[in-house]
Amino acid sequence: MADIRYVFNRMARMDYGRMFRVIDKCHDKCGRNKVSLFFDCVFTGLIYGAGYMDYYQFRMYDMNAREKKTVITRGVNNSIVRKYNDKASVYKFDDKLTFNRVFNDYLNRDWMELKEDNYDEFAEFCGKHPEIVVKPVSQSCGVGVEKILTVGEDIKALHARLFKNGQILIEEVADQHDAINAIYPLSVNTLRIVTLKNQVATALFRIGNGGNVVDNFNHGGMVTRIDVDDGIVKWPAIDKDTNVYEVHPYTGYELIGTKIPMWEEAKAMCVEASKIVPEVGYIAWDVCVGKDKPCLIEGNDYPGYDLYQLPVHREGNMGLLPHFKEIMDN
Numbered sequence: 001m002a003d004i005r006y007v008f009n010r011m012a013r014m015d016y017g018r019m020f021r022v023i024d025k026c027h028d029k030c031g032r033n034k035v036s037l038f039f040d041c042v043f044t045g046l047i048y049g050a051g052y053m054d055y056y057q058f059r060m061y062d063m064n065a066r067e068k069k070t071v072i073t074r075g076v077n078n079s080i081v082r083k084y085n086d087k088a089s090v091y092k093f094d095d096k097l098t099f100n101r102v103f104n105d106y107l108n109r110d111w112m113e114l115k116e117d118n119y120d121e122f123a124e125f126c127g128k129h130p131e132i133v134v135k136p137v138s139q140s141c142g143v144g145v146e147k148i149l150t151v152g153e154d155i156k157a158l159h160a161r162l163f164k165n166g167q168i169l170i171e172e173v174a175d176q177h178d179a180i181n182a183i184y185p186l187s188v189n190t191l192r193i194v195t196l197k198n199q200v201a202t203a204l205f206r207i208g209n210g211g212n213v214v215d216n217f218n219h220g221g222m223v224t225r226i227d228v229d230d231g232i233v234k235w236p237a238i239d240k241d242t243n244v245y246e247v248h249p250y251t252g253y254e255l256i257g258t259k260i261p262m263w264e265e266a267k268a269m270c271v272e273a274s275k276i277v278p279e280v281g282y283i284a285w286d287v288c289v290g291k292d293k294p295c296l297i298e299g300n301d302y303p304g305y306d307l308y309q310l311p312v313h314r315e316g317n318m319g320l321l322p323h324f325k326e327i328m329d330n
Contacts (some may be wrong), residue, residue, distance in 0.1 A: 017051045047077015047160040071319035077305040084281035093301040096137045106296035114168040126150040134167040147213045174288040191287040195274040225313040231263025235313045
């Protein structure tokens, strides 16, 4: 059964209006009686720690008890985070400047911290790198991330604007592998490699779409799953609106069958990096496949479990919890 404290906390803070709208969506998908769906959703939350969005996104209304038991739900994911990620150490991942300092050896690109009084350093950085990526240090889900072509820009005005907006992490644009660029060239299309106890537990491939310069799932991107053993994409991609893609709509690239370049090197890098902060043992790494080596973009101490087990990527309608338990019990 789910952590009872988690269940009651969720019940106290529940947006019941939104929950009923989600039940309506479930009804539209499967045709079941709404009252039946409501009680099944509540029961699934109590027993398996699933929020109503888990119930909808993972299509738990189409799963039996044996199948539901295999899903990493929000409650289950929270328990894994609590067990393996020390609260006193997660700042090394949450603060992007600190992250870059700690994992500098794995970034494989130039970066700098923007300060009010370092215009000259910034101008020199822009002279060396005509295209830069700017980020706020504490946002997530791609919020505040911009790619800027500095040629022709008023660098002094740009420096002032970025500092005022808190976009103080300045990075060289990661130069991705030609094979990855061919899929979608407007964003850096990243691997999401999840490590648990210094082992690769699962992996995803995030791809930009729609003219966006980020590949984030919440900003119009799509995601598919990578076979951890051989680095091959064997499933279609899906976006947040549940559109499914076997072919990328922007480039016409056939997604299924894609072999990720330097896959073994990318896995090995994440495993090695996962040992740098041993107090944090459950991490989702974002990796760019560079021209000649993988480049670490960032690490997330609260891995986005919602992307792991999307129905279009499941095998036998089963989730990943048994696989995660095997790693945890080893």
